[in-house]
Amino acid sequence: MNAPRRIAVLGSTGSIGRQALDVIARSAGRFAAVALAGGGNTALLAEQVALHRPRYVHAPAPCAALETAAAASGARFAPPEEVAAAPDVDIVLVATAGAAGLLPTLAALRAGKPVAIANKEVLVMAGHLVRRAMAEGGGDLRPVDSEHSAIWQCLWGETPGTVRRIILTASGGAFRDLSMEQLAAVTPEQALDHPTWKMGRKITVDSATLMNKGMETIEAMWLFDVPMAAVDVVLHRESIVHSLVEFSDGSVKAQLGVPDMRLPIQLALSYPERMPEPAVPLLDLAAAGALHFGRPDTERFPCLRLAMEAGRAGGTVPAAMAAADEVAVERFLSREIGFLDIPRIIERVLEQHRPVADPSLDEVLAADAEARRLAAAVPAGVPA
Numbered sequence: 426m427n428a429p430r431r432i433a434v435l436g437s438t439g440s441i442g443r444q445a446l447d448v449i450a451r452s453a454g455r456f457a458a459v460a461l462a463g464g465g466n467t468a469l470l471a472e473q474v475a476l477h478r479p480r481y482v483h484a485p486a487p488c489a490a491l492e493t494a495a496a497a498s499g500a501r502f503a504p505p506e507e508v509a510a511a512p513d514v515d516i517v518l519v520a521t522a523g524a525a526g527l528l529p530t531l532a533a534l535r536a537g538k539p540v541a542i543a544n545k546e547v548l549v550m551a552g553h554l555v556r557r558a559m560a561e562g563g564g565d566l567r568p569v570d571s572e573h574s575a576i577w578q579c580l581w582g583e584t585p586g587t588v589r590r591i592i593l594t595a596s597g598g599a600f601r602d603l604s605m606e607q608l609a610a611v612t613p614e615q616a617l618d619h620p621t622w623k624m625g626r627k628i629t630v631d632s633a634t635l636m637n638k639g640m641e642t643i644e645a646m647w648l649f650d651v652p653m654a655a656v657d658v659v660l661h662r663e664s665i666v667h668s669l670v671e672f673s674d675g676s677v678k679a680q681l682g683v684p685d686m687r688l689p690i691q692l693a694l695s696y697p698e699r700m701p702e703p704a705v706p707l708l709d710l711a712a713a714g715a716l717h718f719g720r721p722d723t724e725r726f727p728c729l730r731l732a733m734e735a736g737r738a739g740g741t742v743p744a745a746m747a748a749a750d751e752v753a754v755e756r757f758l759s760r761e762i763g764f765l766d767i768p769r770i771i772e773r774v775l776e777q778h779r780p781v782a783d784p785s786l787d788e789v790l791a792a793d794a795e796a797r798r799l800a801a802a803v804p805a806g807v808p809a
């Protein structure tokens with residue numbers, strides 16, 4: 426048997442990270458977790474280190490249990506940017522939430538590594554820098570986000586230049602059937618109750634506002650090198666059709682499966698091979714019965730429109746939007762603002778943002794910091 430692929434799992438304590446470790450543990454030695462990086466949940470990270478015995482570990486503030494587990498397993502503390510470029514790492518899975526994924530992604534691509542990219546904020550903030558790092562270092566991106574994994578698979582074997590339209594499916598999130606009046610009164614607990622997927626808190630709220638889908642339109646532009654005009658969104662309640670590609674001749678291809686992230690995670694790690702065994706329960710279409718499709722409503726869910734406009738504007742606008750969204754979602758989760766304040770705050774921040782075209786990394790980070798400051802200062806309940 427071949428030596429295992431050595432995987433750095435950045436964000437190993439999160440929803441994607443934990444599922445990735447499950448995929449790795451079940452891979453019968455095809456994959457090994459050689460680096461683990463978490464955030465504040467150092468107790469879980471310590472357990473993961475004891476189980477997977479990685480070479481590298483990282484947490485912003487390690488606890489005693491993590492220090493002990495690392496020493497016992499011979500793991501060395503190293504920052505994610507160093508791990509991402511280490512010669513004894515074959516693939517970097519970026520499953521850190523938010524802006525923290527940016528520097529390791531750039532480091533891995535500049536070092537010529539494949540990056541299994543779950544973190545969409547990285548592409549939203551700085552897709553142009555990501556593509557530049559790929560060109561400089563020769564690294565490549567393997568989409569983990571379910572829709573983009575679907576599109577990736579639909580494109581395998583197709584002739585470049587034949588894509589007419591990328592069609593992203595959206596579940597519609599927790600509040601897809603609510604009126605504006607009802608949306609004004611929803612709680613964080615209700616927002617976190619996603620109808621089809623089990624995910625981290627931030628992305629689950631983004632799904633409820635349709636910001637997740639908006640960010641995915643920008644993610645698709647950078648991953649598949651298409652303009653926003655070639656990206657479309659269709660509502661699909663069941664999350665079984667993960668996305669579609671329409672080709673020049675009118676033919677449409679889709680990828681289907683049960684809503685379970687272990688499949689796209691596994692595929693990004695095994696590429697270009699498919700694993701011999703399924704990572705997830707098999708799809709039973711007869712049991713599913715009916716699949717539904719519809720148009721998204723940007724009146725009730727303006728974040729989709731805001732994100733698509735930001736994607737068209739480019740420069741620092743998507744970075745400012747993503748940063749404002751991160752702050753607004755955090756404020757909503759801590760009950761400081763209402764659900765409908767999320768798009769209002771983002772819109773208010775974007776009105777005040779002074780865009781920079783083709784920004785440097787420093788300019789992206791400055792736009793991010795300024796948008797966070799502005800978003801924290803917008804009071805609740807202010808009309809856009």
Ligand SMILES: NC(=O)C1=CN([C@@H]2O[C@H](COP(=O)(O)OP(=O)(O)OC[C@H]3O[C@@H](n4cnc5c(N)ncnc54)[C@H](OP(=O)(O)O)[C@@H]3O)[C@@H](O)[C@H]2O)C=CC1
Pocket residue numbers: 435436437438439440441442462463464465466467485519520521522523525543544545546569570571622623624625626627628686
């Ligand atoms: N969950 C899903 O099914 C999907 C997720 N994605 C994307 O994948 C990414 C991760 O999502 P998800 O797993 O749901 O998120 P989670 O919130 O569950 O996990 C986030 C991970 O990032 C770590 N983290 C957060 N902030 C920091 C920081 N400042 N520095 C270092 N580490 C940090 C967390 O550490 P800790 O928990 O220890 O604090 C955790 O390991 C997101 O970008 C999301 O959009 C995309 C498609 C599907």
Ligand SMILES: CC(=O)[C@@H](O)[C@H](O)COP(=O)(O)O
Pocket residue numbers: 570571572594595596597598622628631632633637638686
């Ligand atoms: C699993 C995954 O890829 C999520 O990004 C998912 O797409 C969220 O569902 P929504 O379609 O509700 O945004």
Ligand SMILES: [Mn+2]
Pocket residue numbers: 570571572641
């Ligand atoms: Mn997705």
